[in-house]
Amino acid sequence: MKTITLLLAALLLPLGLARAEPLPGEQPVDPYEVSNANAGADPFEGAALFEAFNGEAGIGRVVDDMVDRNLADPRIKDIFAASDLVRLRRTLKEQFCFILNGPCDYTGMDMKSSHADHGITNREFNALVENLQLAMNTEGVPFRAQNKLLAKLAPMQRDVVTR
Amino acid sequence: MRLEIPIVLVGLSIAFAPVCAAQKLELRGKLLLTRGVSSLEGAGGGALTPWALITGNGTDRGIGATAHYDYVTVNDYGLTSYGAAAGLYDRFEVSYSRMTLDTRDVGAALGLGQGYEFAQDVWGVKMRVAGDAVYGQDTWLPQIAVGAEYKTSNRDGLVQALGADESEGIDIYVSATKLILAESLLANATLRYTGAHQTGLLGYSDEASVQPEFSLGYMLSRRLIVGGEYRFKPDDLAFAKEDDFLDLFGAYAVNDTLTLTAGYVDLGEIATVEDQRGLYLSAQVGF
Numbered sequence: 001m002k003t004i005t006l007l008l009a010a011l012l013l014p015l016g017l018a019r020a021e022p023l024p025g026e027q028p029v030d031p032y033e034v035s036n037a038n039a040g041a042d043p044f045e046g047a048a049l050f051e052a053f054n055g056e057a058g059i060g061r062v063v064d065d066m067v068d069r070n071l072a073d074p075r076i077k078d079i080f081a082a083s084d085l086v087r088l089r090r091t092l093k094e095q096f097c098f099i100l101n102g103p104c105d106y107t108g109m110d111m112k113s114s115h116a117d118h119g120i121t122n123r124e125f126n127a128l129v130e131n132l133q134l135a136m137n138t139e140g141v142p143f144r145a146q147n148k149l150l151a152k153l154a155p156m157q158r159d160v161v162t163r
Numbered sequence: 164m165r166l167e168i169p170i171v172l173v174g175l176s177i178a179f180a181p182v183c184a185a186q187k188l189e190l191r192g193k194l195l196l197t198r199g200v201s202s203l204e205g206a207g208g209g210a211l212t213p214w215a216l217i218t219g220n221g222t223d224r225g226i227g228a229t230a231h232y233d234y235v236t237v238n239d240y241g242l243t244s245y246g247a248a249a250g251l252y253d254r255f256e257v258s259y260s261r262m263t264l265d266t267r268d269v270g271a272a273l274g275l276g277q278g279y280e281f282a283q284d285v286w287g288v289k290m291r292v293a294g295d296a297v298y299g300q301d302t303w304l305p306q307i308a309v310g311a312e313y314k315t316s317n318r319d320g321l322v323q324a325l326g327a328d329e330s331e332g333i334d335i336y337v338s339a340t341k342l343i344l345a346e347s348l349l350a351n352a353t354l355r356y357t358g359a360h361q362t363g364l365l366g367y368s369d370e371a372s373v374q375p376e377f378s379l380g381y382m383l384s385r386r387l388i389v390g391g392e393y394r395f396k397p398d399d400l401a402f403a404k405e406d407d408f409l410d411l412f413g414a415y416a417v418n419d420t421l422t423l424t425a426g427y428v429d430l431g432e433i434a435t436v437e438d439q440r441g442l443y444l445s446a447q448v449g450f
Protein backbone atom coordinates (compact mmCIF):
# COMPACT_ATOMS: atom_id res chain seq x y z
CA MET A 1 0.00 0.00 0.00
CA LYS A 2 2.75 2.40 1.07
CA THR A 3 4.63 1.73 -2.18
CA ILE A 4 1.54 2.38 -4.25
CA THR A 5 0.98 5.69 -2.49
CA LEU A 6 4.57 6.69 -3.05
CA LEU A 7 4.37 5.59 -6.66
CA LEU A 8 1.20 7.60 -7.13
CA ALA A 9 2.83 10.58 -5.46
CA ALA A 10 5.82 10.30 -7.77
CA LEU A 11 3.48 10.18 -10.75
CA LEU A 12 1.26 13.03 -9.63
CA LEU A 13 3.82 15.49 -8.26
CA PRO A 14 5.04 16.63 -11.68
CA LEU A 15 1.41 17.43 -12.55
CA GLY A 16 1.23 19.88 -9.64
CA LEU A 17 -0.95 17.59 -7.56
CA ALA A 18 -0.85 17.72 -3.78
CA ARG A 19 1.86 15.90 -1.94
CA ALA A 20 0.65 12.55 -0.67
CA GLU A 21 2.75 12.97 2.46
CA PRO A 22 0.81 15.27 4.79
CA LEU A 23 2.55 18.13 6.59
CA PRO A 24 3.49 17.43 10.20
CA GLY A 25 0.44 17.30 12.43
CA GLU A 26 -1.97 17.02 9.50
CA GLN A 27 -4.02 14.12 8.18
CA PRO A 28 -3.49 12.84 4.64
CA VAL A 29 -5.95 14.00 1.98
CA ASP A 30 -6.84 12.64 -1.42
CA PRO A 31 -4.66 14.17 -4.14
CA TYR A 32 -5.97 17.28 -5.90
CA GLU A 33 -4.54 19.88 -8.20
CA VAL A 34 -2.84 22.65 -6.22
CA SER A 35 -3.58 26.10 -7.57
CA ASN A 36 -4.23 29.61 -6.30
CA ALA A 37 -7.45 29.41 -8.31
CA ASN A 38 -8.72 27.07 -5.55
CA ALA A 39 -8.87 30.08 -3.23
CA GLY A 40 -12.08 31.08 -5.00
CA ALA A 41 -11.27 34.77 -5.39
CA ASP A 42 -8.70 36.96 -7.10
CA PRO A 43 -6.35 38.86 -4.81
CA PHE A 44 -6.68 42.60 -4.20
CA GLU A 45 -4.16 44.98 -5.66
CA GLY A 46 -1.77 46.96 -3.50
CA ALA A 47 -0.70 46.50 0.09
CA ALA A 48 -3.40 48.50 1.88
CA LEU A 49 -5.64 45.59 2.85
CA PHE A 50 -2.81 43.30 3.87
CA GLU A 51 -1.63 46.11 6.14
CA ALA A 52 -5.16 46.74 7.45
CA PHE A 53 -5.11 43.12 8.65
CA ASN A 54 -1.72 43.67 10.32
CA GLY A 55 0.07 41.43 7.87
CA GLU A 56 0.53 37.69 8.14
CA ALA A 57 0.63 37.80 11.92
CA GLY A 58 -2.71 39.64 12.05
CA ILE A 59 -4.29 37.29 9.53
CA GLY A 60 -3.04 34.38 11.63
CA ARG A 61 -4.71 35.80 14.74
CA VAL A 62 -7.96 36.51 12.88
CA VAL A 63 -8.14 32.96 11.51
CA ASP A 64 -7.26 31.33 14.84
CA ASP A 65 -9.83 33.46 16.66
CA MET A 66 -12.49 32.72 14.05
CA VAL A 67 -11.82 28.98 14.17
CA ASP A 68 -11.92 29.04 17.99
CA ARG A 69 -15.25 30.88 17.87
CA ASN A 70 -16.62 28.37 15.35
CA LEU A 71 -15.62 25.48 17.61
CA ALA A 72 -17.40 27.12 20.54
CA ASP A 73 -20.48 28.13 18.55
CA PRO A 74 -23.45 25.82 19.20
CA ARG A 75 -24.86 26.72 15.77
CA ILE A 76 -21.95 25.22 13.84
CA LYS A 77 -19.43 23.48 16.10
CA ASP A 78 -20.67 19.97 15.26
CA ILE A 79 -19.77 20.50 11.60
CA PHE A 80 -16.10 20.69 12.59
CA ALA A 81 -16.22 17.61 14.82
CA ALA A 82 -14.18 15.47 12.41
CA SER A 83 -12.08 18.27 10.91
CA ASP A 84 -8.32 18.38 10.64
CA LEU A 85 -8.00 21.67 12.47
CA VAL A 86 -4.28 21.99 11.90
CA ARG A 87 -4.82 21.84 8.17
CA LEU A 88 -7.94 24.02 8.33
CA ARG A 89 -6.12 26.81 10.18
CA ARG A 90 -3.15 26.61 7.79
CA THR A 91 -5.19 26.65 4.59
CA LEU A 92 -7.52 29.40 5.84
CA LYS A 93 -4.52 31.58 6.71
CA GLU A 94 -3.06 30.94 3.26
CA GLN A 95 -6.36 31.72 1.61
CA PHE A 96 -6.95 35.02 3.43
CA CYS A 97 -3.30 36.02 3.00
CA PHE A 98 -3.47 35.25 -0.73
CA ILE A 99 -6.75 37.17 -1.23
CA LEU A 100 -5.44 40.13 0.79
CA ASN A 101 -2.45 40.20 -1.59
CA GLY A 102 0.06 39.03 0.99
CA PRO A 103 3.12 36.94 0.09
CA CYS A 104 1.27 33.61 0.21
CA ASP A 105 0.06 30.91 -2.11
CA TYR A 106 -3.08 28.94 -1.42
CA THR A 107 -2.42 25.22 -1.36
CA GLY A 108 -5.81 23.96 -0.15
CA MET A 109 -8.71 22.48 -2.02
CA ASP A 110 -11.32 24.47 -3.86
CA MET A 111 -14.41 25.65 -1.94
CA LYS A 112 -16.83 23.30 -3.65
CA SER A 113 -14.99 20.07 -2.95
CA SER A 114 -13.89 21.03 0.56
CA HIS A 115 -17.48 21.75 1.66
CA ALA A 116 -19.44 19.29 -0.46
CA ASP A 117 -19.85 16.70 2.30
CA HIS A 118 -20.89 19.04 5.09
CA GLY A 119 -24.45 19.98 4.11
CA ILE A 120 -23.95 23.60 5.13
CA THR A 121 -26.97 25.95 5.25
CA ASN A 122 -27.18 29.73 4.85
CA ARG A 123 -27.81 30.07 8.58
CA GLU A 124 -24.55 28.22 9.26
CA PHE A 125 -22.71 30.24 6.64
CA ASN A 126 -23.88 33.46 8.27
CA ALA A 127 -22.86 32.17 11.70
CA LEU A 128 -19.31 31.75 10.41
CA VAL A 129 -19.38 35.22 8.84
CA GLU A 130 -20.47 36.64 12.19
CA ASN A 131 -17.60 34.87 13.95
CA LEU A 132 -15.19 36.22 11.36
CA GLN A 133 -16.54 39.73 11.92
CA LEU A 134 -16.01 39.40 15.66
CA ALA A 135 -12.49 38.08 15.08
CA MET A 136 -11.69 40.98 12.75
CA ASN A 137 -13.07 43.42 15.34
CA THR A 138 -10.82 41.88 17.98
CA GLU A 139 -7.83 42.32 15.67
CA GLY A 140 -8.84 45.96 15.15
CA VAL A 141 -9.33 45.62 11.40
CA PRO A 142 -11.20 48.74 10.22
CA PHE A 143 -14.82 47.99 9.29
CA ARG A 144 -14.37 49.13 5.69
CA ALA A 145 -11.42 46.75 5.23
CA GLN A 146 -13.44 43.94 6.83
CA ASN A 147 -16.20 44.48 4.27
CA LYS A 148 -13.73 44.36 1.39
CA LEU A 149 -12.65 40.88 2.45
CA LEU A 150 -16.26 39.84 3.06
CA ALA A 151 -17.16 41.04 -0.45
CA LYS A 152 -14.63 38.51 -1.80
CA LEU A 153 -15.89 35.69 0.43
CA ALA A 154 -19.64 36.29 0.03
CA PRO A 155 -19.96 34.76 -3.47
CA MET A 156 -18.34 31.55 -2.15
CA GLN A 157 -21.71 30.97 -0.49
CA ARG A 158 -22.80 29.41 -3.78
CA ASP A 159 -20.11 26.72 -3.41
CA VAL A 160 -20.18 26.33 0.38
CA VAL A 161 -23.94 26.23 1.00
CA THR A 162 -25.43 23.02 -0.30
CA ARG A 163 -28.62 22.69 1.70
CA MET B 164 -54.27 47.66 20.45
CA ARG B 165 -56.78 47.36 17.69
CA LEU B 166 -58.10 44.09 16.44
CA GLU B 167 -56.16 43.88 13.18
CA ILE B 168 -52.88 42.59 14.56
CA PRO B 169 -54.32 39.50 16.23
CA ILE B 170 -56.28 38.84 13.06
CA VAL B 171 -53.11 39.09 10.98
CA LEU B 172 -51.25 36.75 13.30
CA VAL B 173 -54.04 34.19 13.25
CA GLY B 174 -54.16 34.48 9.47
CA LEU B 175 -50.40 33.99 9.21
CA SER B 176 -50.40 30.96 11.47
CA ILE B 177 -53.13 29.35 9.40
CA ALA B 178 -51.30 30.17 6.18
CA PHE B 179 -47.98 28.79 7.39
CA ALA B 180 -49.21 25.82 9.42
CA PRO B 181 -49.06 23.30 6.57
CA VAL B 182 -45.57 24.50 5.65
CA CYS B 183 -44.34 24.15 9.22
CA ALA B 184 -45.68 20.65 9.37
CA ALA B 185 -44.10 19.63 6.08
CA GLN B 186 -40.55 20.56 7.02
CA LYS B 187 -38.77 21.58 10.18
CA LEU B 188 -38.39 25.31 9.79
CA GLU B 189 -35.25 27.01 11.00
CA LEU B 190 -35.60 30.18 12.99
CA ARG B 191 -33.15 33.09 12.81
CA GLY B 192 -30.00 33.08 10.71
CA LYS B 193 -29.83 36.35 8.78
CA LEU B 194 -26.93 38.70 9.36
CA LEU B 195 -27.66 41.84 11.39
CA LEU B 196 -29.65 44.53 9.53
CA THR B 197 -30.08 42.37 6.40
CA ARG B 198 -33.80 41.99 7.10
CA GLY B 199 -34.19 45.76 6.69
CA VAL B 200 -36.43 47.82 8.93
CA SER B 201 -40.18 48.33 8.47
CA SER B 202 -41.56 50.91 6.11
CA LEU B 203 -44.49 53.09 7.19
CA GLU B 204 -46.71 50.94 5.01
CA GLY B 205 -45.48 47.77 6.72
CA ALA B 206 -43.28 46.11 4.12
CA GLY B 207 -39.70 45.27 4.98
CA GLY B 208 -37.46 48.01 3.67
CA GLY B 209 -36.36 51.46 4.60
CA ALA B 210 -38.55 53.90 6.45
CA LEU B 211 -40.33 55.33 3.41
CA THR B 212 -40.02 52.63 0.80
CA PRO B 213 -40.10 48.85 0.48
CA TRP B 214 -36.87 47.02 -0.30
CA ALA B 215 -36.36 43.70 -2.06
CA LEU B 216 -35.16 42.20 1.23
CA ILE B 217 -37.61 39.89 3.00
CA THR B 218 -38.50 40.80 6.59
CA GLY B 219 -37.64 38.62 9.58
CA ASN B 220 -34.49 36.69 10.35
CA GLY B 221 -35.51 33.50 8.55
CA THR B 222 -33.29 32.18 5.77
CA ASP B 223 -34.32 30.18 2.71
CA ARG B 224 -35.01 27.28 5.10
CA GLY B 225 -36.98 29.21 7.63
CA ILE B 226 -39.56 31.68 8.74
CA GLY B 227 -39.29 35.00 10.50
CA ALA B 228 -41.50 37.87 11.54
CA THR B 229 -41.32 41.46 12.70
CA ALA B 230 -43.57 44.02 14.36
CA HIS B 231 -43.03 47.75 14.25
CA TYR B 232 -44.14 51.00 15.75
CA ASP B 233 -43.26 54.29 14.04
CA TYR B 234 -43.83 57.75 15.38
CA VAL B 235 -43.42 60.78 13.15
CA THR B 236 -43.91 64.31 14.36
CA VAL B 237 -43.71 67.21 11.92
CA ASN B 238 -44.64 70.88 12.36
CA ASP B 239 -48.41 70.52 12.17
CA TYR B 240 -49.14 66.79 12.09
CA GLY B 241 -48.42 63.57 13.85
CA LEU B 242 -48.14 60.31 11.95
CA THR B 243 -48.03 56.87 13.52
CA SER B 244 -47.76 53.43 12.05
CA TYR B 245 -47.84 50.04 13.65
CA GLY B 246 -48.05 46.61 12.20
CA ALA B 247 -46.56 43.19 11.69
CA ALA B 248 -44.98 41.28 8.87
CA ALA B 249 -43.79 37.76 8.24
CA GLY B 250 -41.20 36.34 5.89
CA LEU B 251 -41.24 32.79 4.59
CA TYR B 252 -38.21 31.03 3.09
CA ASP B 253 -36.58 34.43 2.57
CA ARG B 254 -38.83 34.57 -0.49
CA PHE B 255 -42.36 35.62 0.47
CA GLU B 256 -43.48 38.40 2.74
CA VAL B 257 -46.90 39.38 4.03
CA SER B 258 -47.47 42.52 6.02
CA TYR B 259 -50.09 44.62 7.70
CA SER B 260 -49.80 48.18 8.86
CA ARG B 261 -52.16 50.75 10.32
CA MET B 262 -51.13 54.32 9.50
CA THR B 263 -52.78 57.26 11.24
CA LEU B 264 -52.39 60.94 10.44
CA ASP B 265 -53.30 63.17 13.36
CA THR B 266 -54.31 66.57 11.96
CA ARG B 267 -53.97 68.35 15.36
CA ASP B 268 -54.91 72.05 14.91
CA VAL B 269 -55.14 71.73 11.13
CA GLY B 270 -58.21 69.55 11.62
CA ALA B 271 -59.93 72.36 13.45
CA ALA B 272 -58.82 74.92 10.84
CA LEU B 273 -60.19 72.76 8.00
CA GLY B 274 -63.46 72.38 9.90
CA LEU B 275 -62.95 68.66 10.51
CA GLY B 276 -62.39 68.98 14.23
CA GLN B 277 -59.39 69.26 16.50
CA GLY B 278 -57.14 66.22 16.22
CA TYR B 279 -59.18 64.71 13.39
CA GLU B 280 -57.52 61.51 12.19
CA PHE B 281 -57.12 60.04 8.74
CA ALA B 282 -56.12 56.40 8.96
CA GLN B 283 -55.56 53.54 6.57
CA ASP B 284 -55.06 49.81 6.75
CA VAL B 285 -52.34 48.53 4.46
CA TRP B 286 -52.10 44.85 3.53
CA GLY B 287 -48.94 43.93 1.70
CA VAL B 288 -47.48 40.97 -0.14
CA LYS B 289 -44.03 40.72 -1.62
CA MET B 290 -42.15 38.05 -3.51
CA ARG B 291 -38.47 37.92 -4.18
CA VAL B 292 -37.92 37.02 -7.82
CA ALA B 293 -34.18 37.24 -8.53
CA GLY B 294 -30.72 37.91 -7.19
CA ASP B 295 -29.21 37.96 -3.75
CA ALA B 296 -28.44 41.31 -2.16
CA VAL B 297 -25.91 39.87 0.30
CA TYR B 298 -24.06 37.00 -1.42
CA GLY B 299 -24.11 38.33 -4.98
CA GLN B 300 -21.05 40.53 -4.47
CA ASP B 301 -19.45 39.40 -7.73
CA THR B 302 -22.36 40.38 -9.96
CA TRP B 303 -24.17 43.62 -10.77
CA LEU B 304 -27.52 41.85 -10.42
CA PRO B 305 -29.38 43.21 -7.38
CA GLN B 306 -31.95 41.32 -5.36
CA ILE B 307 -35.29 42.00 -7.02
CA ALA B 308 -38.75 41.66 -5.54
CA VAL B 309 -42.25 42.51 -6.67
CA GLY B 310 -45.01 43.48 -4.31
CA ALA B 311 -48.45 44.93 -3.84
CA GLU B 312 -50.09 46.99 -1.12
CA TYR B 313 -53.84 47.13 -0.72
CA LYS B 314 -54.89 50.20 1.24
CA THR B 315 -58.24 51.23 2.63
CA SER B 316 -58.94 54.62 4.13
CA ASN B 317 -61.13 54.91 7.23
CA ARG B 318 -62.68 58.08 5.79
CA ASP B 319 -64.78 56.72 2.95
CA GLY B 320 -66.93 59.63 1.79
CA LEU B 321 -64.77 62.39 3.22
CA VAL B 322 -61.72 61.62 1.05
CA GLN B 323 -64.01 61.69 -1.99
CA ALA B 324 -65.36 65.04 -0.79
CA LEU B 325 -61.75 66.24 -0.67
CA GLY B 326 -61.27 65.19 -4.29
CA ALA B 327 -60.23 61.55 -4.30
CA ASP B 328 -61.92 59.15 -6.69
CA GLU B 329 -61.74 56.21 -4.29
CA SER B 330 -61.17 55.51 -0.63
CA GLU B 331 -59.19 52.36 -1.39
CA GLY B 332 -56.60 51.28 -3.89
CA ILE B 333 -53.69 49.05 -4.73
CA ASP B 334 -50.05 50.02 -5.21
CA ILE B 335 -47.87 47.65 -7.21
CA TYR B 336 -44.11 47.92 -6.98
CA VAL B 337 -40.83 46.38 -8.01
CA SER B 338 -37.78 46.88 -5.79
CA ALA B 339 -34.10 46.26 -6.46
CA THR B 340 -31.74 46.14 -3.49
CA LYS B 341 -27.99 45.76 -3.56
CA LEU B 342 -25.50 45.56 -0.76
CA ILE B 343 -22.22 46.89 -2.15
CA LEU B 344 -20.01 45.39 0.54
CA ALA B 345 -16.72 46.54 -0.95
CA GLU B 346 -17.93 50.12 -0.46
CA SER B 347 -19.96 49.45 2.72
CA LEU B 348 -23.05 50.73 0.89
CA LEU B 349 -26.63 49.58 0.65
CA ALA B 350 -28.70 50.88 -2.25
CA ASN B 351 -32.33 50.42 -3.18
CA ALA B 352 -34.52 51.60 -6.01
CA THR B 353 -38.24 51.01 -6.12
CA LEU B 354 -40.74 51.78 -8.85
CA ARG B 355 -44.28 52.10 -7.54
CA TYR B 356 -47.38 52.18 -9.70
CA THR B 357 -49.84 54.14 -7.60
CA GLY B 358 -52.76 56.52 -7.59
CA ALA B 359 -52.53 57.22 -3.88
CA HIS B 360 -52.90 60.70 -2.41
CA GLN B 361 -50.47 61.08 0.52
CA THR B 362 -49.73 57.31 0.46
CA GLY B 363 -53.49 56.64 0.44
CA LEU B 364 -54.34 58.49 3.65
CA LEU B 365 -56.30 60.98 1.52
CA GLY B 366 -57.68 58.33 -0.82
CA TYR B 367 -56.94 57.29 -4.36
CA SER B 368 -57.13 58.71 -7.84
CA ASP B 369 -58.34 56.47 -10.68
CA GLU B 370 -55.32 57.72 -12.64
CA ALA B 371 -52.23 55.86 -11.48
CA SER B 372 -48.64 56.66 -12.39
CA VAL B 373 -45.18 55.21 -11.86
CA GLN B 374 -43.19 56.87 -9.06
CA PRO B 375 -39.56 56.10 -8.19
CA GLU B 376 -38.27 55.76 -4.65
CA PHE B 377 -34.60 55.62 -3.65
CA SER B 378 -32.62 54.69 -0.55
CA LEU B 379 -28.90 54.84 0.03
CA GLY B 380 -27.20 53.78 3.25
CA TYR B 381 -23.62 53.69 4.45
CA MET B 382 -22.69 51.07 7.03
CA LEU B 383 -20.58 52.32 9.90
CA SER B 384 -20.50 49.00 11.73
CA ARG B 385 -22.34 45.72 11.46
CA ARG B 386 -24.99 47.25 13.72
CA LEU B 387 -25.24 50.81 12.41
CA ILE B 388 -26.25 52.19 9.04
CA VAL B 389 -26.88 55.84 8.17
CA GLY B 390 -28.44 57.13 5.00
CA GLY B 391 -31.23 58.86 3.24
CA GLU B 392 -34.32 58.17 1.17
CA TYR B 393 -36.27 60.02 -1.46
CA ARG B 394 -39.79 59.05 -2.48
CA PHE B 395 -41.46 60.67 -5.47
CA LYS B 396 -45.22 60.98 -5.12
CA PRO B 397 -48.07 61.81 -7.44
CA ASP B 398 -49.60 65.26 -7.07
CA ASP B 399 -53.13 65.15 -8.43
CA LEU B 400 -55.35 66.19 -5.60
CA ALA B 401 -57.07 69.46 -6.58
CA PHE B 402 -57.54 71.00 -3.12
CA ALA B 403 -53.96 70.63 -1.91
CA LYS B 404 -50.50 70.27 -3.35
CA GLU B 405 -48.58 67.09 -2.55
CA ASP B 406 -44.80 66.93 -2.27
CA ASP B 407 -42.22 64.15 -2.40
CA PHE B 408 -41.04 62.62 0.87
CA LEU B 409 -37.44 62.51 2.01
CA ASP B 410 -35.62 61.36 5.10
CA LEU B 411 -32.17 61.07 6.63
CA PHE B 412 -31.90 58.10 8.97
CA GLY B 413 -29.70 56.11 11.27
CA ALA B 414 -30.70 52.52 12.04
CA TYR B 415 -29.11 50.59 14.87
CA ALA B 416 -29.45 46.85 15.39
CA VAL B 417 -29.32 46.46 19.17
CA ASN B 418 -29.31 42.70 18.60
CA ASP B 419 -30.97 40.32 16.15
CA THR B 420 -34.33 41.07 17.79
CA LEU B 421 -34.50 44.84 18.11
CA THR B 422 -33.67 47.54 15.56
CA LEU B 423 -34.09 51.22 16.44
CA THR B 424 -34.28 53.90 13.76
CA ALA B 425 -34.28 57.65 14.15
CA GLY B 426 -34.21 60.32 11.54
CA TYR B 427 -35.24 63.57 10.03
CA VAL B 428 -38.19 63.62 7.64
CA ASP B 429 -39.43 66.20 5.21
CA LEU B 430 -42.97 65.38 4.11
CA GLY B 431 -43.43 68.69 2.29
CA GLU B 432 -46.92 70.10 1.95
CA ILE B 433 -49.79 68.10 3.46
CA ALA B 434 -53.44 69.14 3.05
CA THR B 435 -52.59 72.80 2.33
CA VAL B 436 -50.01 73.17 5.13
CA GLU B 437 -46.45 73.59 3.86
CA ASP B 438 -43.04 72.55 5.16
CA GLN B 439 -43.92 69.52 7.22
CA ARG B 440 -40.51 68.61 8.60
CA GLY B 441 -39.61 66.83 11.77
CA LEU B 442 -38.61 63.71 13.55
CA TYR B 443 -38.98 60.04 12.63
CA LEU B 444 -38.63 57.38 15.34
CA SER B 445 -39.14 53.68 14.87
CA ALA B 446 -38.72 50.46 16.78
CA GLN B 447 -38.83 47.08 15.10
CA VAL B 448 -38.77 43.79 16.94
CA GLY B 449 -38.53 40.46 15.23
CA PHE B 450 -37.06 37.00 14.98
Ligand code: HEM
Pocket residue numbers: 076079080082083084085087088091092095107108109110114115118120124125126128153154156157160
Ligand atom coordinates in the same frame (compact mmCIF):
# COMPACT_ATOMS: atom_id res chain seq x y z
C1 HEM C 1 -16.66 31.95 2.65
C2 HEM C 1 -16.68 31.13 3.67
C3 HEM C 1 -15.71 30.00 3.85
C4 HEM C 1 -14.41 29.91 3.48
C5 HEM C 1 -13.57 30.97 2.77
C6 HEM C 1 -13.95 28.60 3.88
C7 HEM C 1 -12.66 28.13 3.69
C8 HEM C 1 -12.27 26.83 3.93
C9 HEM C 1 -10.98 26.29 3.65
C10 HEM C 1 -9.81 27.06 3.06
C11 HEM C 1 -10.98 24.97 3.96
C12 HEM C 1 -9.84 23.96 3.84
C13 HEM C 1 -9.76 23.32 2.52
C14 HEM C 1 -8.69 22.23 2.52
O1 HEM C 1 -8.62 21.48 3.51
O2 HEM C 1 -7.98 22.14 1.55
C15 HEM C 1 -12.30 24.68 4.47
C16 HEM C 1 -12.71 23.46 4.95
C17 HEM C 1 -13.83 23.29 5.71
N1 HEM C 1 -14.79 24.22 5.98
FE1 HEM C 1 -14.87 26.06 5.22
N2 HEM C 1 -14.97 27.95 4.49
C18 HEM C 1 -16.05 28.76 4.50
C19 HEM C 1 -17.28 28.50 5.03
C20 HEM C 1 -17.53 27.42 5.85
C21 HEM C 1 -18.70 27.24 6.64
C22 HEM C 1 -19.86 28.23 6.70
C23 HEM C 1 -18.57 26.09 7.32
C24 HEM C 1 -19.49 25.45 8.31
C25 HEM C 1 -20.26 26.12 9.11
C26 HEM C 1 -17.30 25.50 6.91
C27 HEM C 1 -16.84 24.29 7.34
C28 HEM C 1 -15.71 23.68 6.85
C29 HEM C 1 -15.33 22.31 7.14
C30 HEM C 1 -16.07 21.36 8.05
C31 HEM C 1 -14.14 22.06 6.41
C32 HEM C 1 -13.38 20.76 6.33
C33 HEM C 1 -12.31 20.64 7.33
C34 HEM C 1 -11.73 19.23 7.30
O3 HEM C 1 -12.41 18.32 6.84
O4 HEM C 1 -10.60 19.05 7.71
N3 HEM C 1 -16.70 26.33 6.03
N4 HEM C 1 -13.06 25.84 4.45
